[in-house]
Structure formats: structure tokens, C-alpha cells
Amino acid sequence: MSPVASLPGHPDPSIVAKGYAHPERLVSxxxxxxxxxxxxxxxxxxxEDVLLYSVEHIPGAQKLDWHIDLNDQVERDYIARxxxxxxxxxxxxxxxxTVVFYGDKNNWWATYAFWVFQLFGFDNTVVxxxxxxxxxxxxxxxxxxxxxxxxxxxxxxxxNDTRIRAYFAETKAHMEAGGPMVDVRSPQEYTGEKxxxxxxxxxxxxxxxxxxxxxxxxxxxxADADGSFKSADALRALYQGELGLSPTDAVVTYCRIGExxxxxxxxxxxxxxxxxxxxxxxxxxxxGNAVRAPIRKGETP
Numbered sequence: 001m002s003p004v005a006s007l008p009g010h011p012d013p014s015i016v017a018k019g020y021a022h023p024e025r026l027v028s029x030x031x032x033x034x035x036x037x038x039x040x041x042x043x044x045x046x047x048e049d050v051l052l053y054s055v056e057h058i059p060g061a062q063k064l065d066w067h068i069d070l071n072d073q074v075e076r077d078y079i080a081r082x083x084x085x086x087x088x089x090x091x092x093x094x095x096x097x098t099v100v101f102y103g104d105k106n107n108w109w110a111t112y113a114f115w116v117f118q119l120f121g122f123d124n125t126v127v128x129x130x131x132x133x134x135x136x137x138x139x140x141x142x143x144x145x146x147x148x149x150x151x152x153x154x155x156x157x158x159x160n161d162t163r164i165r166a167y168f169a170e171t172k173a174h175m176e177a178g179g180p181m182v183d184v185r186s187p188q189e190y191t192g193e194k195x196x197x198x199x200x201x202x203x204x205x206x207x208x209x210x211x212x213x214x215x216x217x218x219x220x221x222x223a224d225a226d227g228s229f230k231s232a233d234a235l236r237a238l239y240q241g242e243l244g245l246s247p248t249d250a251v252v253t254y255c256r257i258g259e260x261x262x263x264x265x266x267x268x269x270x271x272x273x274x275x276x277x278x279x280x281x282x283x284x285x286x287x288g289n290a291v292r293a294p295i296r297k298g299e300t301p
Contacts, residue, residue: 004098004124007033015129021273025266026129026229027100033140036060042097046113047104047130047258056142058102064093064167066109066259070116084120085156092149093295095124097186102128102135106223108263115262115279118164121157127266130228137226148161153222164265166252166278166287172293174252175213180245181252183210184219185284189256191296195288196204197256205288209295211254215243216299219260222267235272247274254280254287 004010011023011259012031013212020026035041036059043061045053053063058162064070069087072079079087093099099117107127114125119253128135136142161167166174189195192208210216221238224230230238239245251268253261258281287293 004126007038007040007098014227018229020229020271021232022270025126025270027126028129029135029140032058032100032128032135036141040097041100042091042093043100043102044110044113045089045103046101046109046299047132049104050110052104052132054144056144057132058142059143059145060147061102062149064101064113066112070113075197078116078119081120081156081158084159085154088122088149089152092152094152094154095122095154097124099125100128101125102131104131104132105261106220106227106258106263107131108219108259111266112259112262112300115164115265119159119161119265123158131224133227162250164269164278166280168282168290168293170278171211171252171254171280171282171287174250175209175294178213179252180243180249181211181214182243182245182261182268183214183216183265184253184255184260185210185216186218187216187282190214190216191299192295205256205285207288209288209297210301211287211297212294213301214254215301217243217264219255219263222264229267229271232271235267239268239272245274247272248276249274250276250278251277254283256284257281258283 004103012027014028015026016023044064045057046064046066050065083236101110134281155207183190186198190210195205253264255261261279265277265279268277
């Protein structure tokens with residue numbers, strides 16, 4: 001795991017104080033406010049609500065639309081190397097720039113974008129602790145203006161899903177071997193009471209429940225009320241204390257389409273220092289529709 005590029009005052013002392021395994025992967029709102037004009041920073045706002053960027057955003061931030069920018073528009077998969085390369089070139093990003101991800105809803109889509117960048121080996125990335133909500137709650141500067149950066153000549157590597165992504169067959173084999181899995185959906189989705197997130201529309205899953213053996217730990221438990229991540233001690237109490245996970249475990253996380261589970265993947269990998277965590281992004285929309293895929297209902301893993 002390579003470090004992010006050297007930046008002034010980084011790692012952020014206020015983040016270091018929270019005890020994370022990799023504090024260099026987060027910056028605070030205070031740190032970002034003091035370094036907004038740093039020439040090597042590129043801010044990408046990635047929201048569930050793709051219209052929020054137009055309402056207001058952090059000065060210098062560019063919009064990253066997870067629907068269009070990160071996903072293939074025909075096949076259910078992520079963009080190919082050439083499209084990723086063009087995306088970063090168009091946003092003035094190359095290996096000399098540090099990307100700061102942030103967004104709405106406790107940064108769930110920001111960590112999703114962070115995860116997709118990692119598929120291509122783009123590792124010079126950090127997340128804004130607390131995201132959009134914390135920045136605005138603190139009455140920090142916002143704008144409706146979009147920045148302009150000169151295009152780069154960035155050359156992307158081939159996408160490599162092996163290390164951090166799990167497919168259906170791999171997840172099924174992990175389940176059959178009794179490997180630890182974390183279902184990060186709501187309790188109602190886990191038990192099978194609901195086929196979708198509370199207050200959200202049904203999005204095509206035919207069966208409710210969870211993968212046999214998976215333990216429930218809703219993703220948002222990792223965040224405090226202001227949207228920032230809980231301290232390392234509080235996170236260890238959740239994932240190691242309540243779930244019994246160990247940093248040496250091979251862990252698979254999943255949700256509905258991989259966005260909430262990317263948040264938990266980030267927590268386990270960078271904040272708690274787990275060595276082998278994969279995100280099953282096919283998640284319940286794939287598993288709950290797959291013929292003869294084993295499903296368990298109720299609260300029992």
C-alpha cells in the first residue's frame with residue numbers, strides 16, 4: 001500500500017489523534033480549508049444526489065457522477081482502462097496530483113469512487129472526513145462555479161480487480177469455506193423484511209434475506225452524527241468486538257450494489273488496517289436474483 005504524495009501538514013494531526021492504521025487516507029475540514037489553493041490537489045465531489053453539486057460545492061471541486069463517469073453504460077461493470085484514463089485527463093489529474101474525495105450521506109459514494117480508483121491502481125487518494133455535510137454545517141466557503149484545469153497526459157494501468165473486488169463465484173466459495181462476511185445493509189434488509197433500503201424504492205431484487213454466514217453491521221454505524229468517521233477504538237469495538245473480526249481475516253463486504261459496502265471496505269482496510277478485504281459489488285441485487293443462490297432469512301447469520 002503506497003503512501004499518498006507528500007502534502008504540507010499531512011498526515012493531518014487531528015486525524016492522527018483518532019488512532020487509525022492509515023491516517024494519511026483522511027483529511028479534516030480544517031486541513032482542507034487551509035490548503036484549498038494547493039496546486040497539486042484535485043477535489044472530486046461524488047454524491048448519491050447528483051444534483052447537489054450544482055446547488056453548492058467546495059471551491060475548486062469537480063463533479064464526479066457515479067452513474068455516468070464510473071460505470072459502463074451497457075454492461076454491468078466499471079469503465080475500462082481507456083475511459084478511466086480519459087476521465088482523469090479531463091479533470092487535470094495525473095500521478096502528481098492528490099485526489100480528495102467527498103460527498104453526501106457520510107461519504108458513501110465518495111468511498112465508492114475511492115474504491116473504483118483503486119481498481120486502476122490510482123493510489124494518490126484521500127477522503128474528506130465528514131464530507132459535504134460537515135463542511136457546510138461549519139459554514140465553510142462554497143460556490144456554484146466549476147473550476148478549469150489543463151488536461152493531463154495521464155496513462156492508466158490495466159484495471160486489476162483481484163485484490164479488492166469479489167465476484168459472485170468467489171463470494172459463494174468464501175461462504176462455503178466459512179469465511180467472514182459483513183452485510184452492511186439495514187437490519188430490515190438483512191432479515192428479509194425489506195427488499196430495499198428503508199424509504200428507498202425497490203430496485204429489482206426478487207428475494208430478501210442475507211448470504212448464509214454473513215454478519216450484520218449497518219454501514220452508517222461507522223460514522224458519528226456529523227458524518228465523520230468514528231475513532232479507531234470505537235470502530236474496533238464494532239468490527240472486532242461485536243463481529244469478532246481480526247485484521248488478519250480475509251473479509252468480504254456486501255450491500256445492495258456495492259456502494260455502502262465500499263464504505264465498510266474503506267473502514268476495515270484503511271482505518272483499522274485489515275490486510276485482505278474485498279467488496280462484493282454485485283451484492284444483493286445479484287445474489288438475491290441468482291437462481292439457487294442460498295439465502296437465509298431472519299437475524300441468524
